[in-house]
Structure formats: structure tokens, C-alpha cells
Amino acid sequence: MVAEALFFSAVLFTIGVIGVLTRRNAIIIFMAVELMLNAVNLSFVALSRLYGVTGQVYVIFVMAVAAAEAAVGLAIIISIFRHHETVDLQNINLLKG
Amino acid sequence: MMHHGLFFQFNFYVFGLIAIASALAFVTRKSPVAAALWLVTTMFCLAVLYVMLDAQFIGAVQVLLYAGAIMVVFLFVVMLLNLGHVPGSGDIKRLWPRLLAGTAGILLLAELSVLGRQALPMEQLIVPAAQSNVVTAVASPLFNEYLLAFEVTSVLLLAAIIGAVVLAKRRV
Numbered sequence: 001m002v003a004e005a006l007f008f009s010a011v012l013f014t015i016g017v018i019g020v021l022t023r024r025n026a027i028i029i030f031m032a033v034e035l036m037l038n039a040v041n042l043s044f045v046a047l048s049r050l051y052g053v054t055g056q057v058y059v060i061f062v063m064a065v066a067a068a069e070a071a072v073g074l075a076i077i078i079s080i081f082r083h084h085e086t087v088d089l090q091n092i093n094l095l096k097g
Numbered sequence: 098m099m100h101h102g103l104f105f106q107f108n109f110y111v112f113g114l115i116a117i118a119s120a121l122a123f124v125t126r127k128s129p130v131a132a133a134l135w136l137v138t139t140m141f142c143l144a145v146l147y148v149m150l151d152a153q154f155i156g157a158v159q160v161l162l163y164a165g166a167i168m169v170v171f172l173f174v175v176m177l178l179n180l181g182h183v184p185g186s187g188d189i190k191r192l193w194p195r196l197l198a199g200t201a202g203i204l205l206l207a208e209l210s211v212l213g214r215q216a217l218p219m220e221q222l223i224v225p226a227a228q229s230n231v232v233t234a235v236a237s238p239l240f241n242e243y244l245l246a247f248e249v250t251s252v253l254l255l256a257a258i259i260g261a262v263v264l265a266k267r268r269v
Binding site: 001002003004005006007008010011012013014015016017018019021022024025027028030031032034035038041042045046048049050053054056057059061063064065066067068069070071072073074075077078079081082087097 | 123143177194213
């Protein structure tokens with residue numbers, strides 16, 4: 001059961017990485033990051049069956065940080081949208097050399 | 098709960114595979130709304146996996162927080178910015194980022210296969226506590242050992258709320 005959960009976690013993390021690398025919509029990239037956080041949470045929960053309940057405590061912290069990150073990140077996306085009228089990262093290249 | 102019954106194991110695989118399939122659908126959908134809804138499906142399946150791994154409290158929090166709160170905020174922003182309509186080509190990137198993503202995927206899968214050769218220390222599998230004090234098992238370390246981290250998290254959430262309000266305001 002633990003090994004399978006770790007396998008699912010690795011695959012979900014990989015899918016999240018692929019999402020971050022292949023998409024250009026900032027909101028979808030954000031959602032892919034959330035997927036990666038979820039994959040790590042699954043690892044924590046699976047390993048908490050082997051190493052004690054501490055893993056679940058860490059999952060609570062990861063969820064709190066994810067909520068904070070989603071709030072701030074989406075606010076940043078909204079203010080970027082006000083300036084550029086787009087959330088396509090290809091058009092947001094102010095810092096590009 | 099029967100932990101090593103065939104039915105239990107079968108359900109575990111089914112929900113894990115649904116989670117992976119809907120994550121794949123999430124990555125490939127063009128419309129942000131469709132992608133968000135597929136991601137909600139993944140998160141519900143992950144909640145099922147948490148419950149099956151004897152983390153019932155985490156499963157409940159997963160449904161409430163991820164599927165119920167964070168994804169609703171995402172959908173709300175998609176609606177607020179009126180991004181639901183996608184032009185024909187969608188937003189999937191060109192050749193180079195795809196090659197990069199493929200390389201990263203192969204690397205991660207290689208790491209997975211290397212890790213798969215080592216055995217997990219199954220002999221120290223912890224017998225789950227009695228079903229009645231699932232929340233106590235999580236709460237007790239949270240409010241004793243990790244009390245400082247818990248309080249710091251509340252400060253972090255406050256800072257995030259203030260930051261989000263200030264960033265999203267029109268005139269500061």
C-alpha cells in the first residue's frame with residue numbers, strides 16, 4: 001500500500017512538472033504547482049504509516065502554506081492582468097534581457 | 098478496516114489511477130475551467146487515498162481546503178478575469194519547452210525506477226491507532242511539539258491575507 005502510494009505520488013508530481021513546463025497560462029501553471037504540492041502530501045501521508053504521525057502534521061503545514069501561496073499568487077496574477085490585459089506568460093516579458 | 102484484503106487493494110489502485118488520469122486530463126485541457134474541474138477530481142481521489150492510508154483527518158481537510166476552498170478561488174479568478182473562452186490554438190507551448198518537459202519527465206521516471214529497487218522498511222509498519230482518536234493523533238504533536246510552527250503559520254496566513262488584499266486593490 002505504501003509503495004503504491006509513493007508510486008502514485010511520483011507520477012502526479014511528474015505530471016505537475018510537465019504542466020508547469022508546457023503551459024503558458026499563469027493560472028494553469030499555478031494549478032500545476034498545487035498538483036505538485038498534493039503529490040508531496042501523498043508521499044507524506046504514505047510515509048507517516050511507516051515513520052509515525054509526524055508526516056500528517058507536516059501535511060497540515062503544507063496545506064496552510066499552499067492556501068497562503070494561492071491567495072498571494074492569484075492576487076499577483078490579478079494585478080498583472082490589470083497591467084497587461086493577459087495572463088499568457090509569453091506576453092509578460094518585462095524582465096527579459 | 099481490512100488493510101490487506103483484495104477489495105481494499107483494488108479500490109486503492111482504482112482511485113490512484115483515476116487521480117493520475119484526471120491529472121493527465123488537467124494538463125492537456127485548453128480551457129482553464131475544464132482544467133480546474135479535472136484538478137478537483139484529482140484532489141477528491143487523493144482524499145480517498147488519504148482515508149485508505151489511515152489519515153482520515155487529512156482526507157477531510159483535503160476535501161474542505163483543496164477541493165472546497167483553493168480550487169473555488171482559482172475558478173473565481175478565472176471568472177473574474179473572464180478567461181473561460183480560449184482562442185483556437187490554446188496555450189500549450191512550442192517544441193523546445195516540450196522537449197524540456199519530456200527530458201524532465203524521463204529523469205523523474207528514471208529516479209522512480211532507481212528508488213523502486215530499494216525495499217521499504219515494511220517491518221516497522223505502524224499499527225494504526227484506534228479509529229476513535231484519529232484527530233487526537235494529529236492534534237497532539239501539532240499542539241505540543243510543533244506549537245511554535247503552528248503559531249508561525251497563523252502569522253503567515255495573516256500576512257498572506259493582507260498581502261492579497263493590498264495586491265488586488267485598485268488604489269492603495
